[in-house]
Amino acid sequence: MNTWFRMMHSAPSRIVRVFLGLWIVIAAAELTPAAAFGLALLGTAIAVTGIADICPMELMVKHRS
Numbered sequence: 001m002n003t004w005f006r007m008m009h010s011a012p013s014r015i016v017r018v019f020l021g022l023w024i025v026i027a028a029a030e031l032t033p034a035a036a037f038g039l040a041l042l043g044t045a046i047a048v049t050g051i052a053d054i055c056p057m058e059l060m061v062k063h064r065s
Helices: 002-008 011-028 033-052 056-064
Strands: none
Touching (some): 002 056, 011 033
């Protein structure tokens, strides 16, 4: 599990998450308002976790142990 967390904190992984999140937000603009809002929230969350170097899975796993 530590290997996964190290990979998620690496610079390439963070860059991918930021661009993936932004791509989801841009792609959501073509949908209906409700779907666009939901996907924009998801894309924003993914981009912010990449920018802030946060791995939500790591927070849940470390909280349980």
